[in-house]
Amino acid sequence: MLTAHAPAGYAVSKLAVSMGWIPKSAASPRTAIGIGVFAALLPDLDMIYFLTIDQRQHLHHGYWTHIPLFWVAVCGAAIIGSCLLRCHRIIPLVVLAGVNLLLHCFLDTIVAGILWHKPFSHRYTVFAEVPNVYPYTALNFILHWTFALEVLIWLAAFGVFAWGRRAARRRAIRIPHAALTDF
Numbered sequence: 001m002l003t004a005h006a007p008a009g010y011a012v013s014k015l016a017v018s019m020g021w022i023p024k025s026a027a028s029p030r031t032a033i034g035i036g037v038f039a040a041l042l043p044d045l046d047m048i049y050f051l052t053i054d055q056r057q058h059l060h061h062g063y064w065t066h067i068p069l070f071w072v073a074v075c076g077a078a079i080i081g082s083c084l085l086r087c088h089r090i091i092p093l094v095v096l097a098g099v100n101l102l103l104h105c106f107l108d109t110i111v112a113g114i115l116w117h118k119p120f121s122h123r124y125t126v127f128a129e130v131p132n133v134y135p136y137t138a139l140n141f142i143l144h145w146t147f148a149l150e151v152l153i154w155l156a157a158f159g160v161f162a163w164g165r166r167a168a169r170r171r172a173i174r175i176p177h178a179a180l181t182d183f
């Protein structure tokens with residue numbers, strides 16, 4: 001996935017906030033969406049290590065930052081820690097981050113391998129192989145049919161954004177009206 005991690009994270013996080021799954025006591029809607037989008041992008045921060053320290057020696061999808069079970073363990077530990085510290089209000093945020101981290105891994109599985117079974121197996125899972133036809137790697141991905149999924153994700157994110165704006169406008173119109181009827 002080249003471009004759609006952020007819009008996918010936005011759409012999922014915005015819907016979670018709008019459905020009331022993230023209580024305001026945990027975080028403001030804006031902060032919760034920010035945490036969700038950050039988590040949706042977080043695994044790809046390993047590109048810094050890939051390009052600088054590792055010098056492109058290994059697939060960055062083989063690093064622990066792209067191992068789904070690693071993130072399941074991290075989020076599980078964070079939830080257990082929150083319970084032990086009686087800080088239950090952050091649990092929905094941990095779950096939201098976990099969902100977005102796994103969403104990143106799932107979206108990467110479409111055209112690039114992900115080690116879903118690590119540490120039990122070192123076999124990469126991939127849904128569609130992209131043939132190496134063009135001299136530029138990015139062009140191979142952009143001109144492959146799977147890129148249509150990225151476009152769909154962007155459209156879905158814009159749809160969720162527009163729906164959120166419309167709902168907010170409706171609420172803004174309704175609130176003064178409700179205030180008038182109170183008197």
Ligand SMILES: [Zn+2]
Pocket residue numbers: 043044066104108
């Ligand atoms: Zn990735």
